[in-house]
Amino acid sequence: MHTIPPDLLRVARMGWHVLPVRAGSRAACFRGAVDHATTCPDTLARWAARWPGCGWRVVCGPSGLFALDVDRPGTHAADGVAALSALVRRHGPLPPRPMTRTGGSGGAVLFFRHDGEPLRGQAGYPAPGLDPHRGRQAVTIPPGTHPATGGAYTWRVPPWEVPPPPIPRWLARLLAPAPDPAVTPAPRMVADRAPGVLMRALHAVCDAPPGMANTTLNARAYTLGRWCGAGMMDLTQARDTLLHAAQRRHIPMPEARATIRSGLNAGLRNPRPTGRALP
Structure with a gap:
């Protein structure tokens, strides 16, 4: 168990289901890793020993999380920081929440509790530069490095200091899926x-x-x-x-x-x- 990165063990103990990814990549270390993401210290220790120096991702759905990836211009085309600031001015503040610093790009990932609200998972919602993640989608957490810049991911606000709050209602409303179109009767x-x-x-x-x-x-x-x-x-x-x-x-x-x-x-x-x- 001593091979598990300390911060990773802390989030696993909080119920965050994690999986290993290849160093400097978002590709999982083995096929089907999303379905095997775990909080088990023994499994994490085996993975850490088998793939030393690997990165780590948390799978949102089994962890009860919604994650909002906020891009900065430079490594990305859109300015998610400016887009999120504009939404906050229009709709209201965000509650205190866990947050990472994206390695090398200066972006961030914000974590909220997901209580089953139907949410879009497509990049660019609710504005360009903002990428929502839920369900089987996974996001990188420390320790890990950015595949484009090689910079290290770090915690700006770790979840053991500030637990994930509920998704703000205005944000959940903006991310609500489009209503089902009407269907004509079948011949x-x-x-x-x-x-x-x-x-x-x-x-x-x-x-x-x-x-x-x-x-x-x-x-x-x-x-x-x-x-x-x-x-x-x-x-x-x-x-x-x-x-x-x-x-x-x-x-x-x-x-x-x-x-x-x-x-x-x-x-x-x-x-x-x-x-x-x-x-």
Whole structure:
């Protein structure tokens, strides 16, 4: 256990699920690492001994975290610091929270408690230069180095001094996913094919290889969303089938709901032609 970096052990004891990444990189040291992120000191000690000098990332979903990456211009195109300052002036202050200093670039990552609020995870929300992270997304924490600059990540405000506060309501509101588009009724002849399509989606998620369950869930949600967008399937039935599959595969429900919502919405925006068969 003596090989574990002290600050890493402290966050693990707080329930932050972490994984090792290659030195000077964001690439995990082994395949499927996101699904094996842990708080277990014995596992962390084995990883630290196997990959000495590696960096570390925290996976937001199992840690109950939402992280907001704030970019600085120079290594990034947009000025996230200015964008966040403008949002704070418009909507209100941010509460005290844990915060890192991004290695070499001068940016920061702000940590908040995630209580299951539906949030976007796309870069550039709620403004250019701001990158939200939740669910299976991971962010680098100390000790680690920036892959572009080689600078070390450090704690500006460590979480053992200031615990992650709830996400401010105004920030959660700005990051809320777009509402589901309306779906036209399905033609009878095409709708009769829907049960088989739904069952194939269910089995695909349940039988996905280790480390691929959430990726498969997203892909199948996109496929079913295309059917719903073409009026070939009931949206509620598609969503319920995917949720059932996620539950059977033991994907955490907040993470599953966000993945399903994102995949369905993407599919709804790209409806499939009614004459094509599902591969």
